[in-house]
Amino acid sequence: MDLSKLAEHMDHKTRPGPGGTSLDYISARQLQDRLDDVVGQENWQNEYRLIGEHLVCRIGIKIEGEWVWKEDVGTESNIEGEKGIFSDSLKRAGVHWGVGRYLYGDEAPAKQPEKTFPQQSASGDFPTDAQLKYLDS
Numbered sequence: 001m002d003l004s005k006l007a008e009h010m011d012h013k014t015r016p017g018p019g020g021t022s023l024d025y026i027s028a029r030q031l032q033d034r035l036d037d038v039v040g041q042e043n044w045q046n047e048y049r050l051i052g053e054h055l056v057c058r059i060g061i062k063i064e065g066e067w068v069w070k071e072d073v074g075t076e077s078n079i080e081g082e083k084g085i086f087s088d089s090l091k092r093a094g095v096h097w098g099v100g101r102y103l104y105g106d107e108a109p110a111k112q113p114e115k116t117f118p119q120q121s122a123s124g125d126f127p128t129d130a131q132l133k134y135l136d137s
Helices: 003-007 028-039 082-096 129-136
Strands: 013-016 022-025 044-051 054-063 066-073
Touching: 003 028, 028 044, 028 054, 028 082, 044 082, 054 082, 066 082
Parallel strands: none
Antiparallel strands: 013 022, 044 054, 054 066
C-alpha cells in the first residue's frame, strides 16, 4: 500500500467563494473513492462523534495490521446545512491523510475573481462603451 498516492491530484470542483473568489474542493464521494482505490475498502473506516457541540470525523487506515487514526472537525455548510457537517468533517479528516491537501496553501490553484459584464438587458439594450470602460478599470 503506497499512502503517497492519497495525495495525488484529482479532478476537483469549483464554487463561488467570498469576495468574488472561487473555491476549489473535492466531494466526500471522491475522498471515499480515493481511499478505496489506494488502501482498499477493507482497510479504511470512518467514525463520527460529538465533542461538545462539534462533530468530529476520524478516518482510520489499517497499516501493517494496526489502525492509525486522523481526525478533524466539520462546520455546517451554507449549501447542505446539517448534512454538510458530516461531509465537511470527513473531507477535513481526509486532508490529514493527504487527500485534497494540494487545494490548500501554496499548492492551491490560483483563482482570481472573474470580471462579469452586463448582458443584454430585457429591453434589448447592450452596455454602452462608457459602462464597459468602467467595468474594465
